Amino acid sequence: MRGKKQWLLFIFCLLLVFLPLEGLLAEEAFHAADRQAVMAEVEKSRGATGESLTLSVAGAILAEPKTGAVLYEKNADAKQYPASMTKLMTMVIALEEIQAGHFRYDDTVTTSEYAASMGGSQAYLEPGETHSLKELLIAVAVGSANDASVAVAEWIGGSNEGFVAMMNEKAAALGMANTHYVNTHGLHDDNHYTTPRDMMILSLYGLQVPGMLEFTSIKEYEFRPEPKQLLLYTTTKLLFWYEGTDGLKTGTTSQAGRNLAATCEKDGLRLVSVVMGGGTKNSHFSESMKLLNMGFNLYENKTIVAKKELVTLAYVNRGREETVNLLAAEERSMPAPRGEAAKPAIEVVVDDGIFAPIAEGDVLGVAVLRANDVEIDRTELVAANDVAKQTFFQMIGRFIRSVFV
Numbered sequence: 001m002r003g004k005k006q007w008l009l010f011i012f013c014l015l016l017v018f019l020p021l022e023g024l025l026a027e028e029a030f031h032a033a034d035r036q037a038v039m040a041e042v043e044k045s046r047g048a049t050g051e052s053l054t055l056s057v058a059g060a061i062l063a064e065p066k067t068g069a070v071l072y073e074k075n076a077d078a079k080q081y082p083a084s085m086t087k088l089m090t091m092v093i094a095l096e097e098i099q100a101g102h103f104r105y106d107d108t109v110t111t112s113e114y115a116a117s118m119g120g121s122q123a124y125l126e127p128g129e130t131h132s133l134k135e136l137l138i139a140v141a142v143g144s145a146n147d148a149s150v151a152v153a154e155w156i157g158g159s160n161e162g163f164v165a166m167m168n169e170k171a172a173a174l175g176m177a178n179t180h181y182v183n184t185h186g187l188h189d190d191n192h193y194t195t196p197r198d199m200m201i202l203s204l205y206g207l208q209v210p211g212m213l214e215f216t217s218i219k220e221y222e223f224r225p226e227p228k229q230l231l232l233y234t235t236t237k238l239l240f241w242y243e244g245t246d247g248l249k250t251g252t253t254s255q256a257g258r259n260l261a262a263t264c265e266k267d268g269l270r271l272v273s274v275v276m277g278g279g280t281k282n283s284h285f286s287e288s289m290k291l292l293n294m295g296f297n298l299y300e301n302k303t304i305v306a307k308k309e310l311v312t313l314a315y316v317n318r319g320r321e322e323t324v325n326l327l328a329a330e331e332r333s334m335p336a337p338r339g340e341a342a343k344p345a346i347e348v349v350v351d352d353g354i355f356a357p358i359a360e361g362d363v364l365g366v367a368v369l370r371a372n373d374v375e376i377d378r379t380e381l382v383a384a385n386d387v388a389k390q391t392f393f394q395m396i397g398r399f400i401r402s403v404f405v
Helices: 002-018 032-043 083-099 133-141 146-157 160-174 196-207 212-216 283-298 392-404
Strands: 059-063 070-074 108-110 130-132 220-224 230-233 245-253 257-266 269-278 299-305 310-315 323-328 332-337 345-350 363-371 374-383
Touching: 032 283, 059 196, 059 283, 070 196, 070 283, 083 133, 083 146, 083 160, 083 196, 083 212, 083 245, 083 257, 108 133, 108 146, 130 133, 133 146, 133 212, 133 220, 146 160, 160 196, 196 212, 196 245, 196 257, 196 269, 212 245, 257 283, 269 283, 269 299, 283 299, 299 363, 310 345, 310 363, 323 363, 332 363, 332 374
Parallel strands: none
Antiparallel strands: 059 070, 059 269, 108 130, 220 230, 245 257, 257 269, 299 332, 310 323, 323 374, 345 363, 363 374
16 A cells, blocks of 8 residues: 555656646645635625625725725725735836836836845846836736836836835825825835725726736736746636636735735626735635625616617707607616616717718717716717708798798
């Protein structure tokens, strides 16, 4: 029996040498036990409502991004340390600077000695090592690399200090009144703090930034090839464990506890959760899933305007028909509690001075959906049919009618 075990151990070692590394390091294979434990914990809260839900974290908040409605909160304004959730702001600023044309994804960034000196999670950058800005952003989003975060900051901000100033300016502009940054990575500093509500503000804003979800939904990435191969695996295990998850960012230090800002979309309904100050292994994952489960159980996406639905009609100048039906170009929906009707205000704006001829599908207006006086969506209004120019006899008849009627 002993000889058989030795042979099995030998074969396993051979597999370690010759099988593709990606197969061996598959996230699910290495974290199956963690996943089972988390799912067992999550199952305990199935069916919980906002009143009955108990979360083992210092603070939490759940929101729906389309309307901005807060669906749950616990100590949402209490001071917390963000740890690597800080990198959400790093990503926001870098991506917006790229979007503005100030920088490019293919910019070549050289690692400084200061960036290479960062501890904690890292991409093991060496002084003078070069990577594209895109590669470094992936290292920030996926591997939570502190060294890559500083390298990005120095490139975008001119200096690490310059970038931190940009972070605080952005936080103020977004209304994150209880947030203060002193670094770009989240390694602990007593003066580097935020709140769950401020992290929700940042997360909701981040959803609108081009590229954010594309980066934060990456599960694995080969950052450096052989001979010093480095494979990065996402720190956001909900990408594997919770269907529909496509972001955003974890953060863990001994002082901060375990934090996670997460977003998930199911059946057209997107939710965003923030949990901070988890005290046990994987608690930021289990408590986030409890929070998201509650949200999806209590809310659903409801169609307000169906595609090609008749919304209104418009007067047509000099047309064979005097009016034309206007249809919604696209379906539009909004979240609402299950069992309740969504009640948005629909503002219809029709173009001034519509003249024939009109072709079917011509855009002649817009329907705007509002909730609490805030625009949550809109769709163009298009002509349901062609309308030709009026004939000479129609023109005479209408003139006579307007004079004598």
